[in-house]
Amino acid sequence: MRLAELSERSGVSTATIKYYLREGLLPPGRRITATQAEYDEEHLRRLRLVRALIQVGGVSVASAREVLAALDDDSLDHNERLGTAVWALPHGRPADPDDPATETARQRADRLLELLGWGYGPLTDVTPPAHAMLVTAIATLERLGYPCTVEDLTPYARALGQLAVHDLDLVERYGGTADEQVEAAVALTVLYEPVLLALRRLAEAEESRRRFGRQ
């Protein structure tokens, strides 16, 4: 397909597509004349992923390039490519290492992951950025006067553990080939975040209505 059709099918303007091409976020099309190139379904899929990362995930162009590099790295196996791509997503600012709340939070996070049997924390020497994100979040709760224990966190972790099974089922459904699966995994990680946060606010409103609402 030509640029115009790629734009129409993706909902991304031709100016933005040209920008992504210049920035290396999209592989160049197959040149057919001096001024025209031909794009295929793979371009469309990749364009949708870039859109998901940048528009919904708030990922910078530089980080998006890193995510895509991990997707395209043939030296990694399926699980490693998926992990590396998700690791390149932004994870917020790390916790202040000089704050005593950070060390307390790290111990809680590690204890929680050990309890769940998830292969992180003190059990391995590779720490994913989501671990630092969790430590920061727990430290912030502590510092702002809402300390949370491992027991407080456990139901959230167990629920998300169960939802991860659905997440990966969706990934396998959307992605036929291994490449498509890795792309889908990254896209769904980002695209389901607002779904979860919206459903949580609706669920809390419903629970608040049940507990405190006028009858």
Place this chain on the structure above:
Amino acid sequence: MRLAELSERSGVSTATIKYYLREGLLPPGRRITATQAEYDEEHLRRLRLVRALIQVGGVSVASAREVLAALDDDSLDHNERLGTAVWALPHGRPADPDDPATETARQRADRLLELLGWGYGPLTDVTPPAHAMLVTAIATLERLGYPCTVEDLTPYARALGQLAVHDLDLVERYGGTADEQVEAAVALTVLYEPVLLALRRLAEAEESRRRFGRQ
């Protein structure tokens, strides 16, 4: 306590506290001399909430002021104050009403909420902003080539419904008075979001390792 102690106990610089006072995000202290004022535990609690909203929630000063106004509105009952305060939080951009994906997404969101028996969607004439946030998220999934059905969304909604019970249990534990409970509810809504997103990424990495990892 004096400004210096309020700063030390909250971890917020005196310059930032003065800024919040000028912007009306903190009520003025009790003046004791021409240049000094006295602050109490309520200031400390409010300051922590403002910190949670602005630093973690990415809430603007104007939105934070709106959240706080809802907290302080004595004409509302407990449930209404809580709901109104959470409604004033940012909920992202609304979906494009001219995009056909938006209408499809709205129907799915309404069908889901009806199925769950949550008091929103077509059943009431007041639509919370989290509903628009959900519609936008579903429409974006659709537009980016990952259409999701009501059945896909149901496990997420059910899990978050169960977690909302824990959320409100925490709110009741942290907040002694009704005022404190409403403050805690808003703070925890914001502060647990990164906890959930971090746990989700860790859970997905664990599930991916189980399915696709080298044995």
